[in-house]
Amino acid sequence: MKLKRIFNASSVALLVLAFVALGTINVTAQQVAPTQETAPAKKNKADKQKQIKKPAEEPAIDPSLPNVLIIGDSISIGYTPHVTKSLKGKANVFHNPGNAGGTINGVALIDKWIDEKGGTRKWDVIHFNFGLHDLKHVKKSNPAEVSNDPLDPPQADLATYTENLKTIVAALKKTDAKLIYATTTPFPPGSKPFRDPANVDRYNAAALEIMKENEIPINDLHGDVAEKLKELQLPVNVHFTQAGSKFLGDCVAEELLPLLPVPEAP
Numbered sequence: 151m152k153l154k155r156i157f158n159a160s161s162v163a164l165l166v167l168a169f170v171a172l173g174t175i176n177v178t179a180q181q182v183a184p185t186q187e188t189a190p191a192k193k194n195k196a197d198k199q200k201q202i203k204k205p206a207e208e209p210a211i212d213p214s215l216p217n218v219l220i221i222g223d224s225i226s227i228g229y230t231p232h233v234t235k236s237l238k239g240k241a242n243v244f245h246n247p248g249n250a251g252g253t254i255n256g257v258a259l260i261d262k263w264i265d266e267k268g269g270t271r272k273w274d275v276i277h278f279n280f281g282l283h284d285l286k287h288v289k290k291s292n293p294a295e296v297s298n299d300p301l302d303p304p305q306a307d308l309a310t311y312t313e314n315l316k317t318i319v320a321a322l323k324k325t326d327a328k329l330i331y332a333t334t335t336p337f338p339p340g341s342k343p344f345r346d347p348a349n350v351d352r353y354n355a356a357a358l359e360i361m362k363e364n365e366i367p368i369n370d371l372h373g374d375v376a377e378k379l380k381e382l383q384l385p386v387n388v389h390f391t392q393a394g395s396k397f398l399g400d401c402v403a404e405e406l407l408p409l410l411p412v413p414e415a416p
Contacts, residue, residue: 211242212239212242215239215240215241215242216240216241216242216274216275216410216411217241217242217244217271217272217273217274217275218233218237218241218242218243218244218273218274218275218276218277218406218410219244219245219246219263219264219266219273219275219276219277219327220233220243220244220245220246220276220277220278220402221245221246221250221256221260221263221276221277221278221279222245222246222250222277222278222279222280222332223249223250223251223279223280223282223283224249224389225279225282225335225388225389225390225398226245226250226279226332227245227249228389228390228394228395228398229390229395229396229398229399229402230243230245230399231399232395232396232398232399232400232402232403233399233402233403233406235399236399236400236403237403237406237407237410240407240410241274241275241406241410244266246259246263247263250263250278250280251283252280252281252282252283252284252286252305252306252311252314253280253284253306253310253311253314253315253318254284254305254306254310254314255283256280256314256315256318257314257317257318260317260318260321260322261321264276264321264322264324264325272327273325273327274327274328274410274411275327275328275329275330275406275409275410276322276325276327276328276329276330277330277331277332277369277402277405277406278318278322278329278330278331278332279331279332279333279334279371280311280314280315280318280334280357281311281333281334281350281353281354281357282334282335282337282345282388283305284304284305284306284310284311284314284353285304285305285334285345285346285349285350285353286304286305286343286344286345287299287300287302287303287304287305287343287344287345288302288303288304288305288343289302290302290303293305296342296343297343297344298342298343298344299344300344300346302344304345304346304349308349308352308353308356311353311356312356312360315356315357315360316360319360319361319364319366323364328409329364329366329367330366330367330368330369330405330406330409331357331361331366331367331368331369332368332369332370332371332402333354333357333358333368333369333370333371333372333373334350334353334354334357334371334372335371335372335375335388335390335398336350336372336375336376336379337350337383337387337388338379338383338385338386338387340386341386341387341388345388350372354372367405367409369401369402369405371398371401371402374397374398374401375390375394375397375398378397381393381394382394382397
């Protein structure tokens with residue numbers, strides 16, 4: 151009996167020591183190894199850092215060359231590098247900061263875009279376009295949210311688009327730069343957010359009328375790519391392939407070249 155009591159007491163003591171030791175090991179392990187919540191957090195942070203893009207560097211400026219400003223949406227963002235390359239040594243080419251969006255955004259920011267460097271940079275030529283963002287449908291209950299529903303309204307109906315474009319043109323004319331307007335490029339049915347392909351012609355027609363009234367030449371990018379969409383445009387998308395962006399860039403550069411001021415003889 152005495153031996154049994156001693157054995158039981160010893161067993162209890164050993165069990166207590168074992169649990170304490172296990173507890174210590176677990177605590178130590180938790181301190182050293184990352185928990186399931188910590189590891190993904192670090193991974194997400196790394197992913198976010200990869201997604202953050204460095205701001206675009208301003209192109210090298212030659213003060214002896216004329217300055218060209220391109221204003222437009224993501225289509226123009228895609229072709230601007232090709233214009234820059236084509237006009238290297240002939241002009242300094244710039245794009246408005248970011249995506250110009252639709253005419254609603256254009257009216258709000260046009261003065262800021264043309265007043266580059268506090269008005270110290272003179273624009274010789276301005277190539278501009280608005281249309282694709284005006285055409286996209288937005289939620290009736292929340293215009294800031296895009297919609298795939300044909301029953302929802304476009305971001306800017308035709309009347310609003312027309313008045314906004316007139317305001318933008320009036321602001322651009324104050325720069326005394328040579329202006330040229332690019333027609334809005336076509337797109338296939340089914341692209342998202344919803345846009346009615348038939349409306350491209352209506353909006354382009356309204357824009358052309360405004361440009362005619364203001365004697366602004368046209369760069370008909372719509373006509374240039376209309377028969378080449380299958381080879382130049384992404385499937386069921388308003389955007390273009392790399393080859394498509396280069397093609398558009400070549401078209402833009404070709405139209406800009408004759409508008410550049412002739413350099414003065416030394």
